[in-house]
Amino acid sequence: MAEDTKSSRIYEELKNEISRGTYPPAFALTESELAGRFNVSRNTIKKALLMLESDGLVTMENNKSARIRTFSIDEVLEFLEVREELESFIIRNAIRNITDQQIDKLSELLERMKVLKEEKNLIEYSNCNRQFHSIIYDACTNRTAVNLTLSLKEQMKKYNGKTIFAPGRDDASLAEHTRILEAIRNKDEKTAELYMRIHIRNVASTFKSYYSLLF
Numbered sequence: 001m002a003e004d005t006k007s008s009r010i011y012e013e014l015k016n017e018i019s020r021g022t023y024p025p026a027f028a029l030t031e032s033e034l035a036g037r038f039n040v041s042r043n044t045i046k047k048a049l050l051m052l053e054s055d056g057l058v059t060m061e062n063n064k065s066a067r068i069r070t071f072s073i074d075e076v077l078e079f080l081e082v083r084e085e086l087e088s089f090i091i092r093n094a095i096r097n098i099t100d101q102q103i104d105k106l107s108e109l110l111e112r113m114k115v116l117k118e119e120k121n122l123i124e125y126s127n128c129n130r131q132f133h134s135i136i137y138d139a140c141t142n143r144t145a146v147n148l149t150l151s152l153k154e155q156m157k158k159y160n161g162k163t164i165f166a167p168g169r170d171d172a173s174l175a176e177h178t179r180i181l182e183a184i185r186n187k188d189e190k191t192a193e194l195y196m197r198i199h200i201r202n203v204a205s206t207f208k209s210y211y212s213l214l215f
Helices: 003-019 031-038 042-054 073-097 100-118 122-139 143-155 169-185 189-214
Strands: 028-030 058-061 065-068
Touching: 003 031, 003 042, 028 031, 031 042, 042 058, 042 065, 073 122, 073 143, 073 169, 073 189, 100 122, 100 169, 122 143, 122 169, 169 189
Parallel strands: none
Antiparallel strands: 028 065, 058 065
């Protein structure tokens, strides 16, 4: 297997592990240990770590190791402030282009989310939540805005799914998505933008209130 292919494979595996929260904050990923684990050269590992650094998931140290990226509450709120602006733009654009089939899929997901909330299956609820937003992203024709949003969300991926476990967040989340879908059905860009902003601000409020538990 070519070295670049090996690096890409290792990058994807480590990226998935970081997103799942396999490693604690500031955990050190050393070249020597990873080279032994994957049975590859340290240069191959270095390339994979540099790819993770480019994604904002690790910070390189002394060219021999990388640490899992940690975020201060101020950084988290900055991310969400930018996301609020991006997602507000995205939903306005999406409403102009969304298909009836996509709206039907949003409705199906929302019904599924209602059931999952009642069953307290909040992990699967979060998965449906991500699919809900993905449909809105797919309907948006401005891929630059979507890609910037996805990049921000990727860096926070292992934390985003935890917010649903905050007390009362499941009820609030379902209500927010219900209002967003209603505005999309009505092709009401102004109301949809308002509810999307409220949604992101409530996520930010959850992070502020439960930062020590989420991080």
